[in-house]
Amino acid sequence: MSALALDVREVHKHYGGVRALQGVSLSLPGGETLALLGPSGCGKSTLLRLVAGLEHPDAGHIVMDGRDVTNAPPERRDLSLVFQEYALFPHLSVLGNAAYGPRARGLPRHEAHTRARAALALVSLAQLERRRVSELSGGQQQRVALARALAPRPRLLLLDEPLSNLDERLRGELQLELRALFARLDASVLLVTHDQREALALSNHMALMRAGRIVQSGRTADVHARPHSAWAAAFLGHRNLLPRGREVLLVPEEAIELDAGEPYPVSEARPGDSGVRLRVSHDWGELQLHLSAREAQRSLTFDRAFVRLRVRQEACRLLPDDLADPPGGQA
C-alpha cells in the first residue's frame, strides 16, 4: 500500500462565477482520520464530492493509494460515502440496510450478510439486526448508516457532517464511539465538518478551509495549539484575541493560570454548560475564560467580583490579523 491513502493535488473547481475550490492540495496518510473543517460555503462538500467521484475537477489531480482516479467514476474508487441525510431504506431491516453495499457490489447474499454482521458488530448494533430502521433512535440510525458504509470494507470512508443531525447529548456519546471505531478500522477516514469541537474530537489530521482554499493543515493537536492567523485561531475556538495594530495577541486558555498573580475585576459572570463563563478586565485587554464550578468557588473572591490570575506571556503569540480579508474575495 502507498503511504498516502489520498493525495489531492492543486484541485480547482468553479460553478459559473463561484470559485468553489482554488488550488486545494491535501494528503491523508493510510489508516488516519483527516477532518476538513471550515465555515459554511468554503468548499468542503465540493471537495468531498470530487474525492467521491460524483463530480470532476476543472484542474488538478486526485490520487488514491498511488492510483490517479481524477476522472474515474465512483464505483472505480475503493470508498464509501456517508451523507448528512443518511437516507436509509425504511422498509428494510438493520441487516438488510447494512448488507446493501456488499450486495450492490455483486457479492452473494450469504457473503454480504457476513460482512454486514461484521460491520454491525463494529458499531455495536449486532443485537438489533432484525429491527426495521424506522424503529430506531437517531443515533442508532446513524450507526446503521456507518455500518452500511463499512460493510463493503472500503479503503477510504468519507463522512459529510456525520453528527449534525443528532442532539448535543447523543453527539457527545457518538463522538467517543466514532473515535474508538476509527482507531480499529483499516480504512482511512476523510470527514467534513463545520464544527471545530467535532474535528478536534474525531481526527488526528486537520485541514482548515476558508473561501475555497486550505489555510492551514497538519496534525490536529498542532493546528489547534499553533494557529497561523487570527481567523484560524478564532475558527478553532480560541476566544482571547487581543488587537495589537495589524496583529492580534493570542492568549490561549492554557496560558491563564488561576490563583496566581493579581486580582482582576470580573466584568461579567454567566453560568455556562459546566461552570461559569467570565469576562475579566486585564491590563492587556478583556479576557474571556471558562471556570469549572469548583474553580469558580475557589478562585472568585470578594463576592465573585475579582479573580486572581496570571498570564504566562511565553505561551501567548502574535498572529497576523486576517479576520476581515478572506483570500480570493469570497466569504
Ligand SMILES: Nc1ncnc2c1ncn2[C@@H]1O[C@H](COP(=O)(O)OP(=O)(O)OP(=O)(O)O)[C@@H](O)[C@H]1O
Ligand atoms: N452545484 C452547484 N452550483 C453552483 N454553486 C455551487 C454548487 N455547489 C456548490 N456551490 C457553491 O460553491 C461554494 C462551496 O460550496 P460547498 O457546498 O462545497 O461548501 P461547504 O463548505 O460544504 O458548505 P456547507 O457547510 O454549507 O455545506 C458555495 O459558494 C456554493 O454556493
